[in-house]
Amino acid sequence: MSAQNLLVELFVEELPPKALKKLGEAFAQVLGQRLVAQGLAPQDAVVTPYASPRRLAAHITGVLPRAADRAVSQKLMPVAVGLDAAGQPTPALLKRLAALGADASAVAGLRRAPDGKAEALFFDSVAPGVDLATGLQSALDDALAQLPIPKVMTYQLESGCELPGWSSVQFVRPAHGLVALHGSTVVPVKALGLLAGNATHGHRFEARIDPVVVPAADAYADTLAADGAVIASFAARRAEIQRQLAAAAELVGGGCRPIEDDALLDEVTALVERPNVLVCEFERQFLEVPQECLILTMKANQKYFPLLDANGRLTHRFLVVSNIRPDDASAVIGGNERVVRPRLADAKFFFDQDRKKTLASRVEGLGKVVYHNKLGTQGERVERVRAIARAIGQQLGGDILAKQADTAAQLAKTDLLTDMVGEFPELQGIMGGYYARHDGLTDDIAFAIEDHYRPRFAGDELPRNPVGLVVALADKLETLVGMFGIGNLPTGDKDPFALRRHALGVIRMLTERDLALDLTALIRAAVPAFGALITDPTEPLADFMFDRLAGSLREQGYSAQEVDAVLALRPSRLGDVSRRLQAVRAFAALPEAAALAAANKRIGNILRKSETAPAEQVSIDLFREPAEEAFRAALADAAAQANPAFERGDYSASLQAWAAVKAPVDAFFDQVMVNADDMDVRRNRLGLLRDLHAAMNRVADLAKLAA
Template sequence: MPELLLELFSEEIPARFQRRAAEDLKKAVTNALVDAGLVYEGAKAFATPRRLALTVSGLPVRSPDTREQKKGPKVGAPQAAIDGFLRSAGLTSIDQAKVDSDPKKGDFYVANIDKPGADAIALLSGILPKVLTDFPWAKSMRWGSGSFNWVRPLRAITATFGSENEEPVVVPFDSNELKSGQTTFGHRFLAPEPITVKRFDDYVTALERAKVVLDLDRRKDIIRSDAEHLAFAQGLSIIADEGLLEEVAGLVEWPVVMMGSFDPDFLKLPEEVIIATIRANQKCFCLRDAAGKLAPNFIITSNNVALDGGAVIVAGNERVIRARLSDAVFFYNNDLALPLEHGLPKLEDTIFHAKLGTQFARVERLVKLAGEIAPQVGADPERARRAAMLAKADLVTGMVGEFPELQGLMGRYYATAQGEPDDIANAIEQHYRPLGPTDRVPTDPVAIAVALADKLDLLTGFWAIDEKPTGSRDPFALRRAALGVIRIIAENGLKLPLQVDPDLLAFFHDRLKVSLRDAGARHDLVDAVLSAESNDILQITQRADALSALLSSPDGQNLLAGYRRAANILAAEEKKDGKAYVGPVDQDLLLLPEESALAFAVDAVHAAVVKHTGENDYKGAMSELATLRAPVDAFFEAVLVNDADAAIRANRLNLLARLRDTMRLVADFSRVAG
């Protein structure tokens, strides 16, 4: 069957847009093909710095003929309704319609509309220009005198259609004064001549000959493999950086890997500074020696095959990196010249948020809050306040001004250099953590206090000015902050009730549900241990774990069945009687041994559960509940709750209410599914 080859050749596409753009092109074209009745077998999209390409295989030469049944008005309807039906159905007379009968609605007109299929090339000629016009670039531009938008000026369009054993034809269409054809171009420097292509296989082969590797992932593999081999030959290893690898692969069409070096004297700088400098300025990979220390070398990925073996390219990169590292030394030494706290007054000139004041005002809040949290997490309040005071001081340093991603880290280096205790220096770095789901949480008490203060201040502040996340927007990363609070508390086993307003507490509940579900907890069990007032994160997680363990056992499953039976009986009888059964159980009215046994067991378990929950021992509490299985089963086997004697009936309902309320001490079992 025929295949479609589409290439959109342009000036350089930013690396960060390429993968998404390839997928967007594939989605837009294939969706439109299906909508047009052209069902395909497979599709794959590609991107290089100068082209987006798409191949769609297994396309039919025509869309199929279809028949649509259009329902019309009732027989005898006003003429205006009939005329409208005729126009919409393309009929000239009502005699061309047929009459169908419905037992309830009577007779009505129906038109069978036959739609002949269309030639695939004709359909593609309409689909492809619309795809280009509507393409969802994050940023786009116009050029010349046209109104067409593309990420960079579009220079050529290749669009061919045909099967393997025939000469393909060009899908004819215009876009921004460009006509589709079958001419593309190779590498900008190594093979810039025009190339005539027919179908995808010869297109890929022709590009390879013209020094273009079409597949982004293959370019990544080439860079990774060649860099690893080059480093290994020198007894070094690459510092893995998947984000940089993705970016570099998007900057080259024909990757050529080389190694450069810099003055080892620069290794006196913190290694994170060296890596950030080389990465940000030259898009190069850094290396480690056999001992794991940063090596004075780097890997360059060129987009050219140099006649001199790359000597000029390497020398040029070395020259730029030397200059940038010299700048880093200047910033570092200048920053070290003054204690961190000397930068605090500058924070008064730095706006944190228009409605929340300056960074200095925020620091004042952090100092107060960290001091309040410290005793609850086992930290010294004075050290927590000191760490909070210095936590944002590196924001006004030269190094963080140059590399914002080093905030916190540089604060730790500067704090250590000026003699601050290790726990304070580490808290300055770690108070931003966790930065994501795979990032570690702080574990030192001082760092915990400052990290919690930072995130809670962020959340309460933005809640106070009604800047809350929406379904699609979270510009201040408040979801991440809430998850950070949850992880810090849960992973450090902290009993730290959240003193926040109900709306923010509900937000924490939502984030906690996400966190627990991601960890494998059942959604209904999370709901069962949560109430609107639940503010103890550790307690909630422990209850969810304990409930899960209970219900995974036969005793727990049978106890749940008994609870439901008791709850259903109570609900029905309370509704009928118009009152709740909350009274004490009268021992003198317990006539059968099974009800006496249950009453005794419930009283004992109730006391034990209260003791265990008071000690945050939810596994122990659940274990106590599990012992109720046998007396509950025996009760329902032998006892008729709705006894003819009203007093006995009421006493038995009170007993069931006592059972229900005892189980609710640890969870709302009515929310458990299944």
């Protein structure tokens, strides 16, 4: 049996662009996996996905016309059950064989083999390999069933359909063609009321011929490009668009570059089959509008690529990815320029209108906007954010920072009432910053208004100045405390108020800016702003946020043991966490670490289980063994090195100082009975253990490192 490459294509009406990439990858992946599972394709088969606006396809290498036969061994029953004393088959055995399509003549060929404590009968047979038509049909059915379709539509089949009995189909878009080629041979499979052939369709307007006949699986992409004017590969089409964008920007000159936006690039790739990048422009007067507004309207509404100059400022030119390549593109360019002009005019109108009212004059209007039915209006929310911001500002910078944070917090949400943000919600905060400057407010306030939503996503920048940092912390804490306080917690993959993102934002600000703020104390201090609206969520919210921090640290490469050891202490200053983790990692590499971690765990267990309280002050007069004095002396010597190092933030030196106590601790446990009969002696010895446990665990809970 000679293996050949396989090509399967489903030709459909225009697919949803934002889903196309995933649809193409899923179709090819499942198809390949199912063929491999049936033995029709090798484990190392190369699966190449194709996806264009009107097709999903997959090319799979090394596919067999029929899978190899395979040996099958089936356990029947214990020998004692299947054969009587004379070695003849019992009715139970004959019945089981009949179910497998065999009769009494197969008894002599049954294999005996141990099965646990008994011996069992096994029926060995050869299962014929599946033929490609049958196997591909099963794989195709599975691939279509498992597509991540965003929304299914029902449509009627075309009249004269080759499959009688079909009347309507459910799929993401109406399907009009199916190609299945093994080498150059058509595989007779069917899907969505269609029978497979070797003909497909190219570009709606620019195909050289229609239909496009694909002579062989390996000629698919080249044939579509030559005869159909279609770049079938999503990846190749995306790369071609990138190349043309760069070339067009270079042609414009002046160091111009197209805006970088992977999501936009993917969407445009899913909208065109034969990309052709053209340079267009708009009137310079529109550049008076904040560039974020113009960029957003061009990207979101028109799928254009704005051109930025060498300094990152928007130019009056933009790039269009057309789906046609006419000899004279002036009509296409002119059409796109006419289309974008009203969009930019709307943005300019909104900007001009919004500036007629100050942000301060909009504060009262927030009281008419509902935030949450249990937490009141946006106006009430703003007052809570102000209270929290004042408290944080006072802690970090005194009266001046507290006053600035209060002003910024009061105005931060007012741009929600502007026309521009009403049209483009993505610009909230950004427009507030522009309008604040127009109102004559300082950059400190304007930046804080603009930045208080940051970080918006993983990897986003933090607020630029202390005022923005304070307001961003207050805003996120208000959301977290409020939602936890009314029991509105994230569950599974559902997090409608983005509480996980807010938690990570707070953690990043505290950590990366090394703020002298205690996370649990911050949460607790925010609760009074809500009055009687909520129940105190400090404990569960702190647990939630430390869980977020733990997950983030593990993603950064720290082990679960290292993270647990540090976070078990709930460090008051999150900026210290990375230094503590590095110290724990260095300590764990010491030869004494394992024994000390085990001893630490043992001491913790003794103290926790003991019904006797340790002595408040250890007395040398109560020592009865030399090992007690050695223990105390080693503790004092190590603490003399560890404590100063801890106070200056040198956590590695602080932890490593405790390596010297290993031998005295081992001797103590070997030679001293902690639970002595004399109660004073017992309490004194427990006091020694308590002092060591507390001193060793200032950086991290070392017991978490014990295996």
